[in-house]
Amino acid sequence: MTSAQLEIQMIASFVAVACAIPGTFLVLRKMALISDAISHSILPGIVIGFFITQDLSSPINILLAALSGVITVILVEFIQKTRLVKEDTAIGLVFPALFSIGVIMIAQNANDVHLDVDAVLLGELAFAPFDRWILGTTDLGPKSLWVIGIILLFTITLLITFFKELKVSTFDVGLASALGFSPVVLHYGLMSVASITTVGAFDAVGAILVVALMIAPAATAYLLTTDLKKMLVLACVFGVFSAVMGYWIAHWLDASISGSMTTVLGLVFLGVYLFAPDKGLFSVLYRQRQQQTEVSLLVFLLHLQNHTETSERHRNHLQEHINWGSVKSEKVLKLALDNNMISVDNEVISLTEKGYNFTTGALEYITMNKTSELENIKEDFFLFRG
Amino acid sequence: MNIQEYFSLLFTDYTLQTITMGTAVLGAVCGMLGSFAVLRKQSLLGDAISHAALPGIALAFLITGTKDSTVLLLGALVSGLIGTFWIRGIVTKTHLKSDTALGLILSLFFGFGMLLLTFIQKQPNANQAGLDKYLFGQAATLLRSDVWLMTAVTATCLMVVLLFWKEFKILLFDAEYTKTLGFNTRFIDILITSFIVLAIVLGLQTVGVVLMSAMLLAPAAAARQWTNSLGIMIVLAALFGAFSGVLGTAISASHNNLSTGPVIVLVAAVVVLISFVFSPGRGILFRELRFRKNRKDLQLFKTLSFMYNIAENHEDISHPHEIKILNNFQGFTKKSLRKLEDENYVTIKGSRWSLTKEGYTKAANLYNQQTIDTND
Numbered sequence: 001m002t003s004a005q006l007e008i009q010m011i012a013s014f015v016a017v018a019c020a021i022p023g024t025f026l027v028l029r030k031m032a033l034i035s036d037a038i039s040h041s042i043l044p045g046i047v048i049g050f051f052i053t054q055d056l057s058s059p060i061n062i063l064l065a066a067l068s069g070v071i072t073v074i075l076v077e078f079i080q081k082t083r084l085v086k087e088d089t090a091i092g093l094v095f096p097a098l099f100s101i102g103v104i105m106i107a108q109n110a111n112d113v114h115l116d117v118d119a120v121l122l123g124e125l126a127f128a129p130f131d132r133w134i135l136g137t138t139d140l141g142p143k144s145l146w147v148i149g150i151i152l153l154f155t156i157t158l159l160i161t162f163f164k165e166l167k168v169s170t171f172d173v174g175l176a177s178a179l180g181f182s183p184v185v186l187h188y189g190l191m192s193v194a195s196i197t198t199v200g201a202f203d204a205v206g207a208i209l210v211v212a213l214m215i216a217p218a219a220t221a222y223l224l225t226t227d228l229k230k231m232l233v234l235a236c237v238f239g240v241f242s243a244v245m246g247y248w249i250a251h252w253l254d255a256s257i258s259g260s261m262t263t264v265l266g267l268v269f270l271g272v273y274l275f276a277p278d279k280g281l282f283s284v285l286y287r288q289r290q291q292q293t294e295v296s297l298l299v300f301l302l303h304l305q306n307h308t309e310t311s312e313r314h315r316n317h318l319q320e321h322i323n324w325g326s327v328k329s330e331k332v333l334k335l336a337l338d339n340n341m342i343s344v345d346n347e348v349i350s351l352t353e354k355g356y357n358f359t360t361g362a363l364e365y366i367t368m369n370k371t372s373e374l375e376n377i378k379e380d381f382f383l384f385r386g
Numbered sequence: 387m388n389i390q391e392y393f394s395l396l397f398t399d400y401t402l403q404t405i406t407m408g409t410a411v412l413g414a415v416c417g418m419l420g421s422f423a424v425l426r427k428q429s430l431l432g433d434a435i436s437h438a439a440l441p442g443i444a445l446a447f448l449i450t451g452t453k454d455s456t457v458l459l460l461g462a463l464v465s466g467l468i469g470t471f472w473i474r475g476i477v478t479k480t481h482l483k484s485d486t487a488l489g490l491i492l493s494l495f496f497g498f499g500m501l502l503l504t505f506i507q508k509q510p511n512a513n514q515a516g517l518d519k520y521l522f523g524q525a526a527t528l529l530r531s532d533v534w535l536m537t538a539v540t541a542t543c544l545m546v547v548l549l550f551w552k553e554f555k556i557l558l559f560d561a562e563y564t565k566t567l568g569f570n571t572r573f574i575d576i577l578i579t580s581f582i583v584l585a586i587v588l589g590l591q592t593v594g595v596v597l598m599s600a601m602l603l604a605p606a607a608a609a610r611q612w613t614n615s616l617g618i619m620i621v622l623a624a625l626f627g628a629f630s631g632v633l634g635t636a637i638s639a640s641h642n643n644l645s646t647g648p649v650i651v652l653v654a655a656v657v658v659l660i661s662f663v664f665s666p667g668r669g670i671l672f673r674e675l676r677f678r679k680n681r682k683d684l685q686l687f688k689t690l691s692f693m694y695n696i697a698e699n700h701e702d703i704s705h706p707h708e709i710k711i712l713n714n715f716q717g718f719t720k721k722s723l724r725k726l727e728d729e730n731y732v733t734i735k736g737s738r739w740s741l742t743k744e745g746y747t748k749a750a751n752l753y754n755q756q757t758i759d760t761n762d
Binding site for chain 2: 027030031032033035036040079082084085086088089091092093096097099100101103104107108208209211212214215216218219222223250253254255256258259260261262263265266269273279280281284285
């Protein structure tokens with residue numbers, strides 16, 4: 001591994017962590033799409049800054065671009081407040097307009113400016129190590145590494161300092177303002193950090209990857225935990241993992257680094273989305289199926305309990321009475337038999353004592369809706385585990 | 387070339403005709419379907435879908451090796467639909483919210499698409515150039531056949547919308563009720579969404595992945611301000627869309643170095659801005675004016691009710707009083723007094739005022755909303 005490769009991976013990992021932290025809060029506050037809006041609408045800020053400084057990673061440029069990110073947020077909120085359109089429409093109206101202005105400004109000055117839209121949107125991490133910060137004669141490393149390093153440090157400091165405030169205002173705005181933390185200040189603080197991070201990162205990885213790095217690790221982590229600290233850590237881990245993996249895949253395919261980082265993020269998300277132990281697709285589907293079977297079983301048992309006459313409890317009659325297909329009724333019947341809830345005697349079905357007790361318990365729970373009735377049937381049944 | 391020249395050339399120049407027709411048709415179909423997206427609160431779905439279509443374009447090229455726009459758009463359609471249904475899967479099956487789902491699909495698919503595009507660019511195949519036009523769109527590359535395709539899709543859309551008008555409308559405004567009436571909401575839902583995806587995919591070539599969502603949203607958001615009727619809104623949105631398409635093309639064709647996509651989006655944004663400010667029913671300007679008028683009326687009534695309290699204590703309600711006693715009362719000005727006189731609520735003689743019969747009843751019923759309504 002050459003030093004340039006190491007530097008690229010370091011920049012990518014720094015960006016990943018710097019994005020994952022605000023990203024986690026954006027996802028939790030249901031504002032994930034604001035990051036998309038910011039990442040597009042910083043374009044005019046960057047272009048103006050570039051005209052002034054002729055340098056993409058100068059501090060003035062970063063501040064100007066971050067300012068246009070904050071302006072986006074303010075504009076979106078202003079449009080929302082007029083209540084002429086819904087919130088998401090407001091976002092969808094503001095950022096394409098600002099982005100278009102940026103694109104047109106670039107196109108109008110295309111001849112004398114060394115800046116093109118692709119670079120802004122996609123970034124080129126592979127070139128980052130060549131733009132070095134040289135002080136006197138000493139080489140201090142790539143500029144973007146410094147920029148993103150400082151932003152990361154700034155973000156972490158803010159996170160540690162205001163962790164409690166952020167946590168409260170994320171989950172309970174009312175409580176936060178009652179406790180005296182201004183939700184507005186925190187909101188705009190978070191938005192500013194998100195803007196600055198976006199700007200600092202876009203130079204290295206491009207605007208779209210910033211969105212991916214903000215949302216995907218946080219969303220993936222959210223599927224695995226509901227603890228804020230764990231979620232932050234997991235998001236950072238996923239981010240760094242995809243940064244490093246993405247680099248090597250890009251190296252192998254000879255393709256865009258940011259594209260392959262996003263792809264790795266996507267694969268990680270897909271894996272967790274399908275297989276997460278509690279909230280993954282498969283476990284949700286399994287649980288829903290289980291619940292469906294159990295509801296059927298319960299209906300079946302209640303039916304038996306309601307009817308003492310033999311004709312109502314005949315095997316063939318049940319099928320038409322509860323209106324199930326033959327496969328389903330056989331399945332439910334077998335399940336009930338396996339659990340010793342019923343006994344079949346000459347094609348006539350009757351409840352066993354266990355079945356009777358269970359049904360009575362379930363009925364009591366259903367009619368009274370009290371959790372205390374629930375305790376003894378909880379263990380046998382998924383359905384009642386809440 | 388300036389704009390007038392453009393319009394005179396429009397009747398003779400084949401390329402200009404094609405492009406203008408293309409953008410006009412695109413604007414119309416986007417406006418029409420965008421109305422549904424906006425009203426269903428799926429505004430940003432368009433953004434996600436247009437980004438999600440990119441890997442489809444790249445994969446279609448990798449598999450077939452052709453650059454025929456129909457094949458590529460078919461790929462875009464497939465990957466756009468996959469993205470849409472994945473978003474739906476995330477929202478319904480997990481606790482992630484729709485904004486997160488949209489952002490995820492948008493950025494992940496787009497990143498994957500970029501990976502494929504850069505991968506294609508490194509291939510030793512001279513045919514690959516020009517795929518990146520789908521990023522920002524290039525109206526200039528529109529062919530007559532593309533325009534016919536768009537027109538065909540628009541006609542189909544229009545037919546489907548007319549055919550399922552009742553179903554679409556009821557699903558928009560009350561999904562639960564639709565279900566209880568026995569409509570297959572899933573089917574209607576998928577139908578609308580599929581057509582939205584189709585419209586977005588059609589626009590990719592002209593406006594590009596990044597700005598496509600604005601094409602969908604802006605005309606509909608503008609049209610919403612002028613009407614409360616779905617039918618009128620859709621027609622208006624289609625008109626606004628077509629107008630932005632044509633004007634945007636005209637402006638970009640008459641200047642150097644202006645790509646069509648961003649200009650169309652900016653024109654649409656201006657239309658939205660004008661609608662926000664000047665629409666008579668909902669616009670900011672008229673709302674502010676109404677607000678001011680109400681405030682003025684309120685102050686007038688405050689003065690009237692103060693007068694009423696004084697006059698109440700006298701047997702003769704039109705007993706004259708000095709204007710001076712009103713002086714330290716808030717909301718009283720010379721102007722408001724004159725206004726009251728104009729409304730025939732008071733009469734003024736010299737430095738004295740007296741309530742008229744009309745003013746007295748008005749003031750007595752001031753807080754009684756019902757009688758005021760019947761009087762008016």
